[in-house]
Amino acid sequence: MIVAERKPFNEILAMVEPFEKILVIGCKTCVTVCSAGGEKEVGILSASLDMARKKEGKGIEIKEVTLERQCDPEYLEQIRGYVGEYQAILSMACGAGVQFMAETYKEKPVYPTLNTKFIGVALEQGVWSERCAGCGDCVLDKTGGICPIARCSKSLLNGPCGGSVNGKCEIDSEVECGWQLIYDRLKALGQLDKLEEIIPVKDWSSSRDGGPRRIVREDLRL
Amino acid sequence: MKSGSNLEKILERGEFAVTGECGPPKGADVEVIKRKAQFLKGNVDAINVTDNQTSIVRMSSIATCALLNQMGLEGTMQMVSRDRNRIAMQSDIFGAYALGIRNILCLSGDHQKFGNHPTAKNVFDIDSIQMIQMVKLMRDEGKVLGGDEIQGVPKMFIGAAANPFADPFEFRVVRLAKKVKAGVDFIQTQCIYDLDKFERWMEMVRKRGLHEKIHILGGVTPLKSVGMAKYMATKVSGIEIPEKVIKRMQDAPKDKKAEEGIDICVETIQRLFKMEGIHGIHLMAIEWEEMVETIVKKAGLYPRPKVED
Numbered sequence: 001m002i003v004a005e006r007k008p009f010n011e012i013l014a015m016v017e018p019f020e021k022i023l024v025i026g027c028k029t030c031v032t033v034c035s036a037g038g039e040k041e042v043g044i045l046s047a048s049l050d051m052a053r054k055k056e057g058k059g060i061e062i063k064e065v066t067l068e069r070q071c072d073p074e075y076l077e078q079i080r081g082y083v084g085e086y087q088a089i090l091s092m093a094c095g096a097g098v099q100f101m102a103e104t105y106k107e108k109p110v111y112p113t114l115n116t117k118f119i120g121v122a123l124e125q126g127v128w129s130e131r132c133a134g135c136g137d138c139v140l141d142k143t144g145g146i147c148p149i150a151r152c153s154k155s156l157l158n159g160p161c162g163g164s165v166n167g168k169c170e171i172d173s174e175v176e177c178g179w180q181l182i183y184d185r186l187k188a189l190g191q192l193d194k195l196e197e198i199i200p201v202k203d204w205s206s207s208r209d210g211g212p213r214r215i216v217r218e219d220l221r222l
Numbered sequence: 223m224k225s226g227s228n229l230e231k232i233l234e235r236g237e238f239a240v241t242g243e244c245g246p247p248k249g250a251d252v253e254v255i256k257r258k259a260q261f262l263k264g265n266v267d268a269i270n271v272t273d274n275q276t277s278i279v280r281m282s283s284i285a286t287c288a289l290l291n292q293m294g295l296e297g298t299m300q301m302v303s304r305d306r307n308r309i310a311m312q313s314d315i316f317g318a319y320a321l322g323i324r325n326i327l328c329l330s331g332d333h334q335k336f337g338n339h340p341t342a343k344n345v346f347d348i349d350s351i352q353m354i355q356m357v358k359l360m361r362d363e364g365k366v367l368g369g370d371e372i373q374g375v376p377k378m379f380i381g382a383a384a385n386p387f388a389d390p391f392e393f394r395v396v397r398l399a400k401k402v403k404a405g406v407d408f409i410q411t412q413c414i415y416d417l418d419k420f421e422r423w424m425e426m427v428r429k430r431g432l433h434e435k436i437h438i439l440g441g442v443t444p445l446k447s448v449g450m451a452k453y454m455a456t457k458v459s460g461i462e463i464p465e466k467v468i469k470r471m472q473d474a475p476k477d478k479k480a481e482e483g484i485d486i487c488v489e490t491i492q493r494l495f496k497m498e499g500i501h502g503i504h505l506m507a508i509e510w511e512e513m514v515e516t517i518v519k520k521a522g523l524y525p526r527p528k529v530e531d
Contacts, residue, residue, distance in 0.1 A: 153333050154304070154344070158351040158400055160393070161330050162385030162412060162460040170459035171335045183390050195393065198400050201308070201352045201367065 001030040002094045003128045004037060004114040013052055015111045019087040026066035027093040034128055037092030037114050039066040045113060070097025076104045083108060136206030136213065142199060144185035151178030157199040224361065224407060225379035227324035228296045229268040231529040233408065233437045238495060239502025240523050241298065241439060242266035242514055246281035255286055259293045261511040265518045267526055268325055273300040277337025284314055288321040298381065299323050302331025307347035308356065312366050315357065319376030327381040328353040351404045354382055358405035380405060385412035386423035387462040395426040408437040410504040415463040417493055424499055433499025440494040443506045444513060445483035448472050484517060491521040
């Protein structure tokens with residue numbers, strides 16, 4: 001899933017400073033699962049904004065909504081009937097949702113309330129960890145199912161570097177060395193011979209380096 | 223000859239090589255380089271110039287190498303993949319060769335987190351092993367990575383690093399084998415304090431016959447003090463200092479600590495000299511360049527051999 005984290009409250013409060021009537025819109029997908037921008041978080045943020053503004057002596061009217069997804073036009077359409085009554089939208093979606101909201105309602109200022117962090121997994125309750133960097137050309141078949149792009153701090157394709165000590169990365173003793181994980185996994189699979197081969201220079205054009213990406217599936221188009 | 227550099231000639235002649243190291247100034251002060259050069263001249267065969275080591279901004283390795291060459295020494299340009307993509311690297315290699323630089327050391331580089339710009343964006347377009355392949359392609363096939371022909375081929379003597387003390391230990395020799403496969407000519411190792419562990423690594427190196435394909439230079443750094451030993455053992459990633467070495471430093475009389483550090487370094491060099499498959503040393507006297515002459519002389523490696531052009 002896409003893992004996000006809410007922005008500091010004062011940053012959000014400053015964004016809505018000029019407005020008296022706003023929409024706070026959550027998203028029921030990734031950011032609900034990672035407890036950053038679901039229905040519950042919409043409620044908490046709205047109540048906090050309400051209280052803070054009352055304290056300042058200038059109340060704010062907030063409508064709370066949580067859409068199925070903010071990355072799909074059909075769900076964004078659900079607010080069209082009343083969006084005109086509000087001065088601004090606070091989106092609690094990931095960066096994609098915020099932008100799609102802004103694209104859909106061009107006349108309305110849309111503000112982000114989350115910092116979108118990474119594509120990752122829930123390690124345990126309250127702990128998430130990055131797994132995929134979205135490079136557009138998966139190499140997991142060569143590296144025992146552990147991604148060197150996302151999990152090596154230097155994205156080395158032929159690691160580990162000289163900074164790998166006791167299974168940890170040189171940048172932080174809390175960070176696991178991605179290449180130690182790859183080594184251990186390939187050893188367990190009896191595939192250490194894979195590491196004798198040099199993984200060639202990567203074609204980064206499938207990654208962000210090739211410019212904004214899009215996929216067109218002719219078989220699915222209407 | 224691949225590059226015709228002094229270092230290559232020394233190694234190809236079968237001499238035991240001595241390379242030094244010079245960290246460039248944190249600015250444009252040429253006097254710092256002149257001062258360090260004066261201590262290294264005549265005592266080493268080539269000098270590594272670090273490339274913004276520990277991610278602290280310093281004078282570029284290319285410029286510093288070119289200055290050393292002008293002073294009659296031979297620079298080895300270190301290049302890290304942290305700050306440059308393949309376009310910038312190849313461009314800098316052309317420029318370096320045009321300025322007379324003949325040795326390159328291909329490294330991935332310390333993460334920027336350690337330096338004075340921890341909020342910088344890093345590059346890591348290619349890694350150190352791929353960099354070796356690229357420099358070799360440029361030299362031997364006269365082509366850039368993208369396939370275009372080169373006008374004026376940069377003929378570099380290609381080096382890389384090896385750290386026998388990093389983990390996983392059993393994999394370290396495999397990674398060296400990958401560097402050999404990529405086309406490296408010489409290897410400089412991380413600082414050696416644990417000679418027994420280094421011997422075990424060298425055994426694996428010899429078992430694969432890697433020592434016959436490339437030149438391996440053992441890395442040594444003299445310890446100045448107990449504090450430095452402890453700092454390196456605990457704070458510098460990938461360096462291991464055995465307890466008995468730290469104890470030797472601790473037990474030495476207060477005014478003889480530095481001397482003890484020099485002795486440990488000389489003893490290490492003497493053991494490396496006898497080790498099968500070791501073709502030289504890489505002496506990194508960090509901010510202690512004035513001791514290089516003493517160490518080289520004490521180790522019996524002075525005078526340095528002269529090779530013809």
